[in-house]
Each structure stands twice: as C-alpha cells, then as structure tokens.
Amino acid sequence: MATARTDSPSARGIRRVGAVLVLLATGQLLAAAVLVAAVAPAWGISTLAVLFGLSPTLVAAATLHPRAPGPVTTADLLTMLRLLGAGVLAAATVLSLAGGLSSRSWVLAVLIGAALASDAADGQVARRTGTAGPIGARIDMEADAALVMVLSVLAASVVGPWVLAIGLMRYAYVAASWxxxxxxxxxxxxxxxxxxxxxxxxxxxTAVVPVIPVPVSLAILALSLGLLVVSFGRDVIRQEREEAADGR
Structure with missing residues (x-):
C-alpha cells in the first residue's frame, strides 16, 4: 500500500520563506507602481523608482534564509512590513531626487513614522511569543539598517549629502570587519x-516634516550623527581592547 508523500520540514520552511518574499516583492512593486502612476515621470525615472523600490527584497531574502528550515515568525512578518515601507520610501526617494515628488510632505512623514513604529512592535511580539533569538535579531538589525539608509538619502536631498554618513555608518563598520x-x-x-x-x-x-524648519532639522541631524560616531567609536575601542587582551 502506497503511503502519502509528505514534505520535509525543510521544504515546508523554504516555501514559507519563499511565500513571504513573493508577497513582499509584490507589495513593493504595487506600491512603487502607484507612486509612479501618481507622479508620471519619464520612463527612465519610473524604471529606477520601481527597481529601487524592490531593492529591500534582497535584504529580506538574505536575512530570512536561515529561517528556511522552519516557519517565519509573526515578529519576522512585522519586520517585513518595515522593509515594505523601506521599499516604498526608496521609490519615493528616486522620484524626489528627480523632482517629481516633494521631499518634505506629511505623506512621507506618516509613512516613515509607521515604518519606525514596527521596530518596537516586532521586538515585543518576539518576546511575548518566545521566538526572540539571534536570527530574528539579525533580520531586525538589517531591516533597520536598510530603512535608515533609504531615509538618509531622502534627508540628503533636504539638508545636504553629509547626512548620508548616518546611513552608511553600519555598512562601513561591516566592511571594516572584513x-x-x-x-x-x-x-x-x-x-x-x-x-x-x-x-x-x-x-x-525631521528632514521631511514640513513644519520643522530646515535649520532645526540640520542641527538635530548633526547632533544625531555625532552621537552615532561616539557609539560606533565606543564599540570599536572595546572590541579592539578585548582582541588585544585575548592576544596576550
């Protein structure tokens, strides 16, 4: 008597990860298409906006890969919403740099606020459901880095290119670790x-909220960047001292 064929846990996990990535890419594609349709830029700019809107899917694919042997958690799904927001903002940033969309608007401010709010939500859900762990932390961290990078590019169109240092800081740290x-x-x-x-x-x-004067936003961002440099510098010094101590 033939037995029913069942998928392995690994195969089921891969399909779950794949389904999440397909949904994420579809959502980012649709959101970018809506933005492009509303602004109606030249076809070249439209193509760039759609492609950049899809770019956070690559981050999702890389960070969700370790989940493939098992299910994607509820906290992971909330983190994916942050990457969906990052994709929409990436497309909006391209349109903004091309002059088709204002960099300072309440629509962008609300969208960014919602994306940032998910950062607090996914951590709480992970702890309450007992699914917190190193993989989830990595997914969350990379989603944060991707969102901040996109926001840095958007803010740079308002206060100047120096603010890109905020988004590039983590990637420079990772490159240095090589x-x-x-x-x-x-x-x-x-x-x-x-x-x-x-x-x-x-x-x-603050760079995209219309009621905040640009000089005020500039001062806030300069202070924020300074604190970020201090934070990374503090960690680097500690790591180098620990490495030297182990070497002895």
Whole structure:
C-alpha cells in the first residue's frame, strides 16, 4: 500500500520563506507602481523608482534564509512590513531626487513614522511569543539598517549629502570587519547603543516634516550623527581592547 508523500520540514520552511518574499516583492512593486502612476515621470525615472523600490527584497531574502528550515515568525512578518515601507520610501526617494515628488510632505512623514513604529512592535511580539533569538535579531538589525539608509538619502536631498554618513555608518563598520577580525567580536547588550540607534530614524524624520524648519532639522541631524560616531567609536575601542587582551 502506497503511503502519502509528505514534505520535509525543510521544504515546508523554504516555501514559507519563499511565500513571504513573493508577497513582499509584490507589495513593493504595487506600491512603487502607484507612486509612479501618481507622479508620471519619464520612463527612465519610473524604471529606477520601481527597481529601487524592490531593492529591500534582497535584504529580506538574505536575512530570512536561515529561517528556511522552519516557519517565519509573526515578529519576522512585522519586520517585513518595515522593509515594505523601506521599499516604498526608496521609490519615493528616486522620484524626489528627480523632482517629481516633494521631499518634505506629511505623506512621507506618516509613512516613515509607521515604518519606525514596527521596530518596537516586532521586538515585543518576539518576546511575548518566545521566538526572540539571534536570527530574528539579525533580520531586525538589517531591516533597520536598510530603512535608515533609504531615509538618509531622502534627508540628503533636504539638508545636504553629509547626512548620508548616518546611513552608511553600519555598512562601513561591516566592511571594516572584513579586514579587522576584532570587529567581528560579539557586542554586549547596550541600552545606550539601542537608544542612539533609535534616535537616527527619529532625527531623519525631521528632514521631511514640513513644519520643522530646515535649520532645526540640520542641527538635530548633526547632533544625531555625532552621537552615532561616539557609539560606533565606543564599540570599536572595546572590541579592539578585548582582541588585544585575548592576544596576550
């Protein structure tokens, strides 16, 4: 008697991850298409907006990959909403840089606020459901980095290119870790680091809120960048000291 064929847990997990990625890419594509249709830019700009709108899907694919043997958690899905927002904002940023969309609008401010709010929600859900762990933390961290990078580009169109340093800081740190093994050492939990990280998104929002004068936003962002440099510098010094101590 033939037995019914069942999929392995790994196969089921891969389909779950794949389904999430398809839904995310579809949502980002539809949102970018709506933006493009509303602004009606030249076809070249439209293509760039759609492509950049899809770019956060690559981040999602890379970070969700370790989930493939098992299910995607509810907290992961909330993080994917943040990446969906990042995709919409990436498309909006292209349209803004092309002059087809204002960089300072309540629509963008509300969208950014909703994306940032999901950062607090997914962590709480992960803890309440008992699904918090290193994989979820990595997914969350990379989603944050992608969103901040997009917001930095958008803010740069308002206050100047120097603010790109906020979005590039983490990627510069990762690049430096390729040549400095000390920077691959795990970092202990730091409330100060988390607070400064959260401040970056909030400060970047000020650049797009119409009622906040640009000089005020510029000052807030300069302070935020300074604190970010201090935070990264503090971690780098600690990692290098720990590496040197182990070497002895």
């Amino acid at each position: 040549v400095r093994p000390a920077l691959r050492r795990p970092l202990a939990y730091s409330l100060l680091r988390r607070a400064i990280g959260a401040l970056q998104g909030i400060s970047l929002v």
